[in-house]
Amino acid sequence: MYNPDQILSNNSGSKVPPLEGFREAYILHLADTTLILSQRNSEWCGHGPVLEQDIAITNISLDLLGQSRNFYQYAAQLINDSNRVGGEVTEDKLAYLRKEREFKNLLLVEQQNGDWGQTILRQYLFSQYQYLLFEKLQQSSDEQLAAIAAKSLKETKYHVRWSSEWVIRLGDGTEESHSRMQQAITELWPYTGEMFEPADYEIAFGIDLLSIKNSWDEKVKNIFDEAMLPIPPLGGGGAVFMQSGGKEGRHTEQLGYIITELQYMQRTYPDSEW
Amino acid sequence: MAIPDFEKIFQGKIDEEIKIEPKDWMPDAYRKTNLRQISQHAHSEIVGMLPEGNWISRAPSLKRKAILLAKVQDEAGHGLYLYSAAETLGMNRDEMINDLHSGKAKYSSIFNYPTLTWADMGAVGWLVDGAAILNQVMLCRTSYGPYARAMVRICKEESFHQRQGFESLLVLSRGTDEQKAMCQDAINRWWWPSLMMFGPKDSESTNSDQSMKWKIKRKTNDELRQQFVDMIAEQIKVLGMKLPDDKLKWNEERKHYDFGEINWDEFWQVVKGNGPCNKQRLEARRKAHEDGAWVREAAVAYASKKNAAKTKAA
Numbered sequence: 001m002y003n004p005d006q007i008l009s010n011n012s013g014s015k016v017p018p019l020e021g022f023r024e025a026y027i028l029h030l031a032d033t034t035l036i037l038s039q040r041n042s043e044w045c046g047h048g049p050v051l052e053q054d055i056a057i058t059n060i061s062l063d064l065l066g067q068s069r070n071f072y073q074y075a076a077q078l079i080n081d082s083n084r085v086g087g088e089v090t091e092d093k094l095a096y097l098r099k100e101r102e103f104k105n106l107l108l109v110e111q112q113n114g115d116w117g118q119t120i121l122r123q124y125l126f127s128q129y130q131y132l133l134f135e136k137l138q139q140s141s142d143e144q145l146a147a148i149a150a151k152s153l154k155e156t157k158y159h160v161r162w163s164s165e166w167v168i169r170l171g172d173g174t175e176e177s178h179s180r181m182q183q184a185i186t187e188l189w190p191y192t193g194e195m196f197e198p199a200d201y202e203i204a205f206g207i208d209l210l211s212i213k214n215s216w217d218e219k220v221k222n223i224f225d226e227a228m229l230p231i232p233p234l235g236g237g238g239a240v241f242m243q244s245g246g247k248e249g250r251h252t253e254q255l256g257y258i259i260t261e262l263q264y265m266q267r268t269y270p271d272s273e274w
Numbered sequence: 275m276a277i278p279d280f281e282k283i284f285q286g287k288i289d290e291e292i293k294i295e296p297k298d299w300m301p302d303a304y305r306k307t308n309l310r311q312i313s314q315h316a317h318s319e320i321v322g323m324l325p326e327g328n329w330i331s332r333a334p335s336l337k338r339k340a341i342l343l344a345k346v347q348d349e350a351g352h353g354l355y356l357y358s359a360a361e362t363l364g365m366n367r368d369e370m371i372n373d374l375h376s377g378k379a380k381y382s383s384i385f386n387y388p389t390l391t392w393a394d395m396g397a398v399g400w401l402v403d404g405a406a407i408l409n410q411v412m413l414c415r416t417s418y419g420p421y422a423r424a425m426v427r428i429c430k431e432e433s434f435h436q437r438q439g440f441e442s443l444l445v446l447s448r449g450t451d452e453q454k455a456m457c458q459d460a461i462n463r464w465w466w467p468s469l470m471m472f473g474p475k476d477s478e479s480t481n482s483d484q485s486m487k488w489k490i491k492r493k494t495n496d497e498l499r500q501q502f503v504d505m506i507a508e509q510i511k512v513l514g515m516k517l518p519d520d521k522l523k524w525n526e527e528r529k530h531y532d533f534g535e536i537n538w539d540e541f542w543q544v545v546k547g548n549g550p551c552n553k554q555r556l557e558a559r560r561k562a563h564e565d566g567a568w569v570r571e572a573a574v575a576y577a578s579k580k581n582a583a584k585t586k587a588a
Contacts, residue, residue, distance in 0.1 A: 039331060042330045042339075043331065045346050046562070047327075047561075047562040048562065049562070049566020050573075051354055054350050055351060062340065062344060065336065065340050095336055096335075115565070115568075116565075170569070173575045177569070177571070180568065261332055266334060272449055272453060274335045
């Protein structure tokens, strides 16, 4: 039977041939998520609210880009080793020649930068999750993945510290900054649920998202409390409805524009060295 | 009682190559010239982030993206060292930034040109950073201590940037016909503005003589410009590209390259604010500053709350 979902997210008609194994899919999910957040953060470079913070957000963007390259390179290696593909797959082919429906990044990271408050809240919500996730992944039996997670964890620890300090500073700063942070929570909270909703490849890979969720809830609550910011209701009738789909390649309208820019050169000048 | 002749002591130090430090006596004009030059240099680093930042989201490979991001971030870092050096002369960063935004303070005119293609990233690295380095290497020995020390750190990173720029063009020069054309086009557009970076001719330069005497500068605009032409005229052979100047020719007698006349009308127009991107660059800086006002206010408010709590607890 014709199943567009399967065809579109399985790279059919793409320059990068089918690569589905759960392991590859999961590594690509990690790669795409870090790349797209790096791309978003890099939009601040040269436009930050104060020079020191311009440098800090660019630094985080660089860290995430480095992480994504590690994941893409690993995914490329797995795909090449599997011999399922004619021609060599590279980090750049994976980042620059896959389409909207093939990207597996979290919806949270593709959301617009908005104001500084929205950017640092997005960073905090993600980094807090990433930190807990990488703590687990560094124990993974997949040695390569464990090594990347362990190496990235040091960076992520700093991202959590930096972004949580900003959440607190802005939440408990002025009336204006407080209300902007509340607005940012309203904008971003609906994209937090997806982090803990396992995709097939996460289940197959044995990622325990439930235990991560419990720690995440607790840590986020502590930071929000210190920031004098209310946590949206977690359950019951008032709970925020959560968006999902990014992990399976169903995104918000933001992603198309991001990858249009990201991939412009490779699409315009195919098969060139840079 | 003899009144010490401060001016004589000051010039004596300069002549003996002793650095002038923030708390030393210095002529007012020396302070002002340094402040003007260092703050202008800091602003150039910050405004210079914009034309290159323009290509971060579109860099053609992950490796190039990482190199470019790191480079633009380095420039922000240079801006920080330079603002700190300028602050030692008695003006704070906010005042300097206000002067930039009001148009009172200048920045290097080169950043008022647009970056139109990816090859511009290579050309900016090779030509613009290349021109900047010649000036900065000289400034490592400038007489004002904090400026000289900032320059030593900056020079190390800048020469790395220049090599990266050249290497990026080298890849294009060995690539497809389209890439070669892109490379040559970028060189054509950046060559003359790069020559203008050294400023007016010595015969037209108002600040040069005194700056030489105070060893703020150690080479004249024309000397540095010639040094740059001689360097690039050789390096371009490796790329197999051409500089857009029919008059460029080795002069055996002078042991230097001769080169054509700069379009000084264009130079002055861009200085006056009529370059292709003057308005956009300043507007982008002002917007970043204004959009960030609430963030800076909140940070100050939060810090003072915390300090008050600390004081109370103590």
